[in-house]
Structures are given as structure tokens and as C-alpha cells.
Amino acid sequence: MWWLRRLFARSARPEADNALWLHLTCDRCGEAIRVRIDRRYDVASNLLDPGEEGPAYTVHKDVVGDRCFQRISVTLGFDRRMNIVERHVRGGRLQAEA
Numbered sequence: 124m125w126w127l128r129r130l131f132a133r134s135a136r137p138e139a140d141n142a143l144w145l146h147l148t149c150d151r152c153g154e155a156i157r158v159r160i161d162r163r164y165d166v167a168s169n170l171l172d173p174g175e176e177g178p179a180y181t182v183h184k185d186v187v188g189d190r191c192f193q194r195i196s197v198t199l200g201f202d203r204r205m206n207i208v209e210r211h212v213r214g215g216r217l218q219a220e221a
């Protein structure tokens with residue numbers, strides 16, 4: 124039953140503070156979709172020159188819900204303290220983040 128142990132090990136792993144949940148609504152069918160962003164793995168750091176304006180980190184996700192094949196494209200920009208400073212969503216709407 125190795126797979127069962129693996130399943131438990133995975134679900135028992137602490138989610139910690141690295142998770143950022145996005146709540147999207149699909150433009151096409153209205154489905155509510157929850158997307159998990161991991162601050163360690165999903166975030167790309169932008170190499171800004173000193174004094175250059177713009178987000179220090181960027182996340183890009185393409186999301187497809189269960190109800191239709193609409194692709195929702197999410198791009199978020201973060202400052203150095205990982206606060207969201209830019210939001211761009213195509214194909215859907217961003218409800219909130221927590």
C-alpha cells in the first residue's frame with residue numbers, strides 16, 4: 124500500500140505561508156476556479172536595474188476550469204515584499220487573493 128502512504132504523506136505536508144490562493148471566475152461559463160500559487164516555485168524574479176520601475180517578481184499561470192475549455196491567463200506582479208502590485212487576467216476575472 125505504498126501509494127496510500129504517499130497520498131497521506133503528501134496531504135500531511137504543511138502548506139506553510141508559501142501558498143497564495145487566487146479566486147477566478149471564468150468569463151465563458153462563470154465557473155469559480157481556485158488556483159494555488161506557490162511563492163517559492165511559481166514566482167519568477169525580474170532582474171531590475173537599480174532605480175528601474177516595475178514589479179520585482181512575476182507569476183504567470185494559464186488556468187483551464189472543469190466546465191469549459193476557456194483558457195484563463197493570469198499574470199501577477201509582486202514587489203520585493205511579495206505584495207501584489209499588478210494584476211492582468213484574460214479570459215476570466217480575479218475575485219480576491221488570500
Ligand SMILES: [Zn+2]
Nearest residue numbers: 149152191193
Ligand atoms: Zn469556463
